[in-house]
Amino acid sequence: MYRRHVLKNGIRIISERVPHVRSISIGFWVGVGGRDEELCNSGVSHFVEHMCFKGTTTRSARDIAEAIDGVGGQIDAFTTKEYTCYYTRILDKHLSLGIELLGDMLFNSKLDPEDIEREKGVILEEINMYEDSPDDQIHDLFMTALWEGDPLSANILGTSDTVKGMTRETLLQHIHRYYVPENIVIAAAGNVDHEELVKLCERFLEKKVRKRNENTRRIATPCPQIIVKSKPTEQIHILLGVPGLSRNDPAKYCLGVLDNITGGGMSSRLFQRLREDRGLVYNAYSYISMFHDTGYFAIYVGTSFDKAKEVIEIIKEELKSLHVNGVTNLEFKRAKEQLKGTLILNLESTTNRMSRLGLIETFQEELHTPDDIIHKIDSITKDEVLHLSKQLLKENSLAAAVIGSNEKGDEVKRWIE
Secondary structure, eight states: OEEEEEOTTSOEEEEEEOTTOSEEEEEEEESOOGGGSOGGGTTHHHHHHHHTTSBBSSOBHHHHHHHHHTTTOEEEEEEOSSOEEEEEEEEGGGHHHHHHHHHHHHHOBOOOHHHHHHHHHHHHHHHHHHHTOHHHHHHHHHHHHHHTTSGGGSOTTOOHHHHHTOOHHHHHHHHHHHSSGGGEEEEEEESOOHHHHHHHHHHHHTTOOOOOOOOOOOOOOOOOOEEEEEOOOSSEEEEEEEEOOOTTOTTHHHHHHHHHHHHSSTTSHHIIIIIIITOOOSEEEEEEEEOSSOEEEEEEEEEOHHHHHHHHHHHHHHHHHHHHHOOOHHHHHHHHHHHHHHHHHHTTSHHHHHHHHHHHHHTTOOOOOHHHHHHHHHTOOHHHHHHHHHHHOOGGGOEEEEEEOHHHHHHHHHHHO
């Protein structure tokens, strides 16, 4: 199902053939993100991502757009805390164009000073849009509550000051340090022939050579606290959570089961109690975020101030119940089936398949087949879920972020404490 190859310059290639489709999803994964930045250049990974679409030494930004539109394809990119991904989805007969185009963008970006100045305005508007969305902002604020002072807690977009201070030299230094062959993975899924993929990568990319990157990413140490941000909002936005598991932790599927039971769907404990039974919220959910060395498990709710105290009390009750009483047979079975169903449904998309391969190779994890993962989920026991909940859901490990008007936010903080 999966094929792997390493070019002479160190670029890693991994692919999965899905013969019943006519498309191919290709991703160029670069092992750099927000947590690799200094505070003085916060947002540089995201800025570089934007600039790779602004033209190369042989193509203008318009040429890039027309090349993809002309074959009915799609192209995009995103930046995270630990990696940056550039990807395209095209018909299988246009594989050569996809490889050549993405390679040109990553290795030959022009970084025109006028384009850089223009893009500052675009990213500043992106930051403004983010500031207007407290339900998005709350997640970064929570990471500050958990890892204050660590680059892991910084906003991927950067700040207004760091964006305004970006220069061509800053971007070039970042590219030369991290956009090196040993730090790049090419993942492809769909109707792709692995040998053809390798030959194209050899043709367009094997001569690309840059100095090897020295990984200086430091280990994040959690220091849980409660942070309140004053902002005039109709709702109080609350995110509660605890330090979680890393991507390589063998208990991560067990945590997936615990997440589904807690707030991972409409049948979860929190959704049923807070919305269906009490009508206290419109939205309530839990989720997992995992990094190479750490992670967190969090619960989000948005509610009016006069309901916030009851909401917090219910959340605390459910967390205590999980590590004191464990889970029922019915919800345990349902949570495992939900986890398996999500896995299989995601595999119906070639983009999701490509992303799975790209992440596994980027983090150098063991590659398991879907059947392997299903077996791992099936083998989880209720005792393991109980043990994990006791290990993670400790009240003294609780961190929280609150967004609301000043007086109300401080009151909510006291209720959490």
